[in-house]
Amino acid sequence: MTFYIPQDTTALALGAESVARALQTAGVEPVRNGSRGMFWLEPLLEVDTEEGRIGFGPVSSKDIPSILDALETDASSHDLYLGQVEQIDYLASQQRLTYARAGLGDPVCLDNYQALNGFKGLKTALAMTGQQIVDQVKDSGLRGRGGAAFPAGIKWQTVLNCEAEQKYIVCNADEGDSGTFADRLVMESDPYQLIEGMAIAGLAVGATQGYIYLRSEYPVAHRLLNIAIERAEAANFLGDNIQGSGKAFHLEVRLGAGAYICGEETSLLESLEGKRGMVRAKPPLPAIEGLFGKPTVVNNVLTLAAISTILEQGAETYQNFGMGRSRGTLAIQLAGNIKRGGLIELAFGVTLREVVEGYGQGTFSGRPIRAIQVGGPLGAFLPESQWDTPLDYEAFAAIKAMIGHGGIVVFDDSADMAAQARFAMEFCVAESCGKCTPCRIGSVRGVEVIDRIVANEDRDNNLILLHDLCDTMEMGSLCAMGGMTPFPVRSALAHFSSDFTGEGRGDN
C-alpha cells in the first residue's frame, strides 16, 4: 500500500506535517504529493489499495492509528473514509486539463511527470518552427489567464516578429489577488508543467532566457520550483541543448518583495530589473520593449501551463472547451466564507451560482450568502441578482464585473459592504506604485469620502463626490490598480447602499 499526504501550502497549514510524522511513527513512509485542490478535505490522506486509490479526510495525526486499523479490516467503516478519490463528485465533475496531474504524485519527481504525459508537448514543439508553435497557440483561442484575457497567440506573434539578439519569457507568478491560489497550486502540485510551457514559449519566439517572478508570500512554491528547475536542467529539459536539439532555454526564479502592484506586467518588469515597481506607460508594449528593453513575452502561470496541454493534445482539443470567445478551461478558485472551498477547473460558461451553491455548498458559517467578489480586490461585489451570470469574460464585462484571475470570494450576511468598499480604497493607498495622481491621491481621498458618507456628513454631496472621484480614477489612471479600484466601491454602493448609512452591519 502506498500512502500519500500533500506538501502544498494549504495542507501544511492544516497540519499535514504532523500527519506525515504520525505515519512515520507507525512505520509508514508516505509520498508527499501535491494537493488535488479539494482544500475542504485537507489534509487529505490517500491510500493505494486493491479497491483503488481511496481517501480519508480531513485527517489529523490522532486519526492515523484508527485509519491504519481500518485498512486492515474494512476501510469504509472509518468515519473519515471518502471512497475512491477520483470519484468524489467535487473532483469527478470537473474538466481538468491544467490540473489533471495535480495531487497524483510527488510534484518534483521527473519520472512521475513523464509517465503522466509530461514533456510530450515540449518534444512536439522541438520538431516545429517558431511560427508553427505560435499558430497552434493562436488556433487554441487561449487568452491570458492573469486577468486581462489578451489573446496569447497575438502577443507571441509580436515577439516572434521582433528582430533582437536577446528576447525573454517572463512568467507572472505574483498571484496577489485575494481569493486566488491557482498559480500556487500549479507550482506546488505540478511545477514541471510550468517549466515545460515556458520552454515551449522560448522555442516559439526565439527567447533563450526565462524568469519566473514569484511572490515572496509563497515559500513552498519557491522551494519546489527551484528543485524542479534543477532537475529539469540535469535531465536536459532546460539548458543549452534541450534534448539534443541544439536549442537553448534557461530559467530562473526571482522573488518579489511584497508589492501587489508588481503583478501588473510593466511594474513586474521594472522590479525584475531591480528597480522600484513603478508602472510603465504603454506603448511601447512589453512584447516590443520589455525586460531590459528587449522583446518579452509576459504571461501568467496558468497561460504558460496551458501551453503544455495545447502542444501535447493539440489546439483543437483545447479550443473545444468553453463558450463564445472564452476558450478552454477556467481555473475557478472558490474561497472566503465557503463550506467547500478549493480549485475547480471547468470549461468557461458555468454560472457563479452553480459554483458557489453546487460545489461550495454555501457558506462556512452556515449563514446566507450576501455578496460575492469575483476577480480579486479590483473585482465588483455581486448581489444575488447577478449570480446567474455565466463565467465568461464578455458576460462579466457586460455587468461591469470581471473574471480576472478566477478568484471567487464569498461573504455571508454579516459582511459590512461599506467597510469592504472602504477597504478597497485603503488597499489602493497601501499598494499604489504612486506614479499617477488619480490612483495615488484618489485612493486616499476615497477613504476619507467614504468615511464622511458613513458618518452622514453632507451625505448627498459626498456621494456625488465619490462617484466623481471614481470617474477620475477609472479614466485617468495608468493601470488597472487605480482604474479598477472603483469597481468594488461602486458595486457596493449600487447594491448594498443600506450599509453606507453609518449603522454598520454584523460584527465586521
Added chain:
Amino acid sequence: MEKSAQNTADISHLVTQFRSVPGGLLPLLHAIQGELGYVPESTVPAIAAGLNLSRAEVHGVISFYHDFKTHPVGKTTVQICRSEACQSMGSRQLEAHAKATLGVDYHQTTDDGAITLEPVYCLGNCACSPSVRINNDIYARVDAARFDQLMADLGSDTGVSK
C-alpha cells in the same frame, strides 16, 4: 531572524555575488536581509557602489517594497492576512485580538524583542481562512484561540506545533 547587525556589517561577499547578475538589486537585498535580518542603512553606500547605482536609487528600492526592513525585527515575524477572503472569515477580529494580546500595532515589535507583527495581503490560502504566517510557515483557520495557542507554542522549547 534577529542578528546583531552592527553599523559595520560586512556585505561585500554578497555584493560580489550579485553585482553582475542582471537586475540583481532585489536578490541582493533579499540576501542581505536573509543574513542580517534587515537591510541596515549603513549598507546602502556599499550596495550603491557595487551595483553602480546612486544611493538614492538604492534607498528608493528598499523603501518601495513592504518586505525590506531597515530596522532590526523580532526573533519571529508574525503576519496576519488582511485580504478580503480572510476578512470574510473574521480576520478583522483576529487582527484586533493579536494587537491586543501582543500589545503592539502592525510594524511593531514586542518589548522582549520576540515578535514583530506585520500585515500581509494574501498568503494564497484563501479557501481555509483566516491565514497567518509565522516566519516561513503558514497556518489556516486561525481564530483567536488558535492564535493564542500558536503564540504559546512559540514561547515553548518545542516550537510551534504543526
